[in-house]
Every structure is written in C-alpha cells, then in structure tokens.
Amino acid sequence: MRLISYRPKEIPGNFRMGLMIEENVYDLQEHYSSLAKTKKTGEHAEWIDRMVPSDPGSFYRLGEQTLKVAKETEQFIKQQGGQAVSKEVVELGTPVPEPSKIICIGKNYAAHAAEMKGEVSDFPVLFAKFSNALIGPNEDIEKPSATKKLDYEVELGIVIGREASNVKKEDALGYIAGYTIGNDISARDLQKRTPQWLQGKTLDRSTPVGPWVVSAGEIEDPSNLSIRSYINGELRQESNTSHLIYDVPYLIEFISGLITLKPGDIILSGTPDGVGVAMDPPQFLEDGDIVRLEIERIGSMENKVRKV
Incomplete structure (x- = not known):
C-alpha cells in the first residue's frame, strides 16, 4: 500500500490523503465512503471524516485505526474498482506534513x-x-x-x-x-x-x-x-x-x-x-x-x- 498526500494541479487546494495504485491516484476518504455504503452500516459523513480524515496530518495522528481502514479501502478498490485520476494531473505533497517529531x-x-x-x-x-x-x-x-x-x-x-x-x-x-x-x-x-x-x-x-x-x-x-x-x-x-x-x-x-x-x-x-x-x-x-x-x-x- 502506497499512501500519498495529493491535490489537483489545476485547482490547488488543501492536500488530501490518497492511495497510489499502479499509476493512478484514488481519494482515500471518498472510496472509504463508497466501501461504507456497501456495508449498509449507515455511517454518516461526520463519522467517516473522523474515521478516515482527508487531512494527511490528522490521518497519521490517529495511528492504527486509520492504517487498518486504509488497507481495507485499498482491497475494496482492487476488487470493485473506483474513481481514479492519473498521477500526472496531481501534485504530491510531503506524505506526513505535520509530524510531532x-x-x-x-x-x-x-x-x-x-x-x-x-x-x-x-x-x-x-x-x-x-x-x-x-x-x-x-x-x-x-x-x-x-x-x-x-x-x-x-x-x-x-x-x-x-x-x-x-x-x-x-x-x-x-x-x-x-x-x-x-x-x-x-x-x-x-x-x-x-x-x-x-x-x-x-x-x-x-x-x-x-x-x-x-x-x-x-x-x-x-x-x-x-x-x-x-x-x-x-x-x-x-x-x-x-x-x-x-x-x-x-x-x-x-x-x-x-x-x-x-x-x-x-x-x-x-x-x-x-x-x-x-x-x-x-x-x-x-x-x-x-x-x-x-x-x-x-x-x-x-x-x-x-x-x-
């Protein structure tokens, strides 16, 4: 699993957590939301944001919880597909932008x-x-x-x-x-x-x-x-x-x-x-x-x- 921090080149904004699979970029939070819908657990947007933050710094600070969900999401994408963008159209940021040390x-x-x-x-x-x-x-x-x-x-x-x-x-x-x-x-x-x-x-x-x-x-x-x-x-x-x-x-x-x-x-x-x-x-x-x-x-x- 390759965890990235990314944002579109054409419309720069905040960096988001993503997965790099082969040469394509998948938004982590968006695809976890799709995964949650297949489970029919009724997870709402606020809960999903806490479970898989889009912000890279927040993602790593949550530790094991988010890493486990990220792996589950990667497996879901590989099995079910997803909405990908080419790595050529995104800017990669430093993957862990705000370490405490x-x-x-x-x-x-x-x-x-x-x-x-x-x-x-x-x-x-x-x-x-x-x-x-x-x-x-x-x-x-x-x-x-x-x-x-x-x-x-x-x-x-x-x-x-x-x-x-x-x-x-x-x-x-x-x-x-x-x-x-x-x-x-x-x-x-x-x-x-x-x-x-x-x-x-x-x-x-x-x-x-x-x-x-x-x-x-x-x-x-x-x-x-x-x-x-x-x-x-x-x-x-x-x-x-x-x-x-x-x-x-x-x-x-x-x-x-x-x-x-x-x-x-x-x-x-x-x-x-x-x-x-x-x-x-x-x-x-x-x-x-x-x-x-x-x-x-x-x-x-x-x-x-x-x-x-």
Missing part, C-alpha cells in the same frame, strides 16, 4: 562516519528537524543566502504508526506505519560553526520527504534495501540498509526508551558515504542542481535546488 540519526553507516573523519559512536547520534523544513517529493529545495555549503543525504525514513514507549527491538517493527525516502539536506557551514548541528539541519523548505509512505506490511525487512543518490545524473551515494550500524528495530528501542514516539513521527535513519562535503574537492549543491534519491521497494524522488 522528526528525529534524525547521525553517522549511522561506518563508511560515512569514516569519510566525515569521525568515530562510530557507542550510542546513536540523535538530532532533530522541524516541520518547517519539509517539502514534497517534487518541490524545489531552497538554498538561502545564509549558506554556501548545502549538502545532500539520502536516508530511509521510518514513519511511526503506534505510540511507542520503552519498546523492545524484537517488537519494534510492529510500531511502524511504513517507510519513505528523506533527504537530510545539511548546510555544512552552519552545521559546523557550533557544537550543536540544529541550525544546519532544519532550514526552511529544505528537506524533501516522499514520494509516498509504503506500508510496513509491504517491506518485511527494512534492513536489506539498496539506497542511492544522484546529482545531475551522477551517482554519488550507493549502499544498502544492511550496512546501518544501528538497524531500524534497535533505533526504535533506543529512541522510545528516551522519548515517547507518537503516530506520524518520522525517524530519518542516517546516510551512507558519498556526501558532497567529503569529496575532493568538496561538491556542494548549487542553484539548478537536480537531486535524485532512490530506495529499493519504495521508489524515487527528484528535486531541483533553487537559490532564494
């Missing part, structure tokens, strides 16, 4: 830690982004005048589906709603000018996430996915999530032991080697550059860098 992991691939001339930590390195940084899978990455050293980082994104506190790693995968692609855009000059990284990590409209959330049931093992980034068609990063120092179950155990994770929270799990700052000479993102990210079984997204 965006927790990022630093130096979680040994080769990346080495290229950054850092040692592997005894514990995961945690830092944060905020929702002001999030953009959709086709939007421009904004490069403000405050930075001269904007860098790319392809990462597996983990979207939380259930409230998680003190979760054991053997149970951790059951708390995941799904997986997505994130670009942990980093202003290296701002990141390194103080011991704390935050100012270089959460610039306005700098962090693409998408193109959708692939439900956890579609990816049983997130620890064996190929991961790549390209700049203007040139391969820069190529690895596999099997090389994560701290794998997905451990990250959820570790983080939930410190911070209660809420449905819709995003964890960006770290980037492999090949970032621009580590090249000789360093290669930073410039106005007009095209950044393409790919993760196996999720898909790809492509964003243009735009100076602002």
Whole structure:
C-alpha cells in the first residue's frame, strides 16, 4: 500500500490523503465512503471524516485505526474498482506534513562516519528537524543566502504508526506505519560553526520527504534495501540498509526508551558515504542542481535546488 498526500494541479487546494495504485491516484476518504455504503452500516459523513480524515496530518495522528481502514479501502478498490485520476494531473505533497517529531540519526553507516573523519559512536547520534523544513517529493529545495555549503543525504525514513514507549527491538517493527525516502539536506557551514548541528539541519523548505509512505506490511525487512543518490545524473551515494550500524528495530528501542514516539513521527535513519562535503574537492549543491534519491521497494524522488 502506497499512501500519498495529493491535490489537483489545476485547482490547488488543501492536500488530501490518497492511495497510489499502479499509476493512478484514488481519494482515500471518498472510496472509504463508497466501501461504507456497501456495508449498509449507515455511517454518516461526520463519522467517516473522523474515521478516515482527508487531512494527511490528522490521518497519521490517529495511528492504527486509520492504517487498518486504509488497507481495507485499498482491497475494496482492487476488487470493485473506483474513481481514479492519473498521477500526472496531481501534485504530491510531503506524505506526513505535520509530524510531532522528526528525529534524525547521525553517522549511522561506518563508511560515512569514516569519510566525515569521525568515530562510530557507542550510542546513536540523535538530532532533530522541524516541520518547517519539509517539502514534497517534487518541490524545489531552497538554498538561502545564509549558506554556501548545502549538502545532500539520502536516508530511509521510518514513519511511526503506534505510540511507542520503552519498546523492545524484537517488537519494534510492529510500531511502524511504513517507510519513505528523506533527504537530510545539511548546510555544512552552519552545521559546523557550533557544537550543536540544529541550525544546519532544519532550514526552511529544505528537506524533501516522499514520494509516498509504503506500508510496513509491504517491506518485511527494512534492513536489506539498496539506497542511492544522484546529482545531475551522477551517482554519488550507493549502499544498502544492511550496512546501518544501528538497524531500524534497535533505533526504535533506543529512541522510545528516551522519548515517547507518537503516530506520524518520522525517524530519518542516517546516510551512507558519498556526501558532497567529503569529496575532493568538496561538491556542494548549487542553484539548478537536480537531486535524485532512490530506495529499493519504495521508489524515487527528484528535486531541483533553487537559490532564494
């Protein structure tokens, strides 16, 4: 199941929850309403809006309830058909637009830690982004005048589906709603000018996430996915999530032991080697550059860098 946030290109309005099935977009709430009619349960519009919110942020905050209904609706569409529109006529938004937390992991691939001339930590390195940084899978990455050293980082994104506190790693995968692609855009000059990284990590409209959330049931093992980034068609990063120092179950155990994770929270799990700052000479993102990210079984997204 691929969960999307979308709106028509011709008449932009609020983003709505949808399902991407093959190359077509189906409105989730509208098709759940059709499903409810076949059950003859007499569900009224207000109840349906509470059960399956059209707003993507509200959808994820409801957690397991909405995920279960979304899967049921997808099965209904595949069996009965529905009113589809081509993905070419819609704009995809960042699939989880208002997470309560965006927790990022630093130096979680040994080769990346080495290229950054850092040692592997005894514990995961945690830092944060905020929702002001999030953009959709086709939007421009904004490069403000405050930075001269904007860098790319392809990462597996983990979207939380259930409230998680003190979760054991053997149970951790059951708390995941799904997986997505994130670009942990980093202003290296701002990141390194103080011991704390935050100012270089959460610039306005700098962090693409998408193109959708692939439900956890579609990816049983997130620890064996190929991961790549390209700049203007040139391969820069190529690895596999099997090389994560701290794998997905451990990250959820570790983080939930410190911070209660809420449905819709995003964890960006770290980037492999090949970032621009580590090249000789360093290669930073410039106005007009095209950044393409790919993760196996999720898909790809492509964003243009735009100076602002």
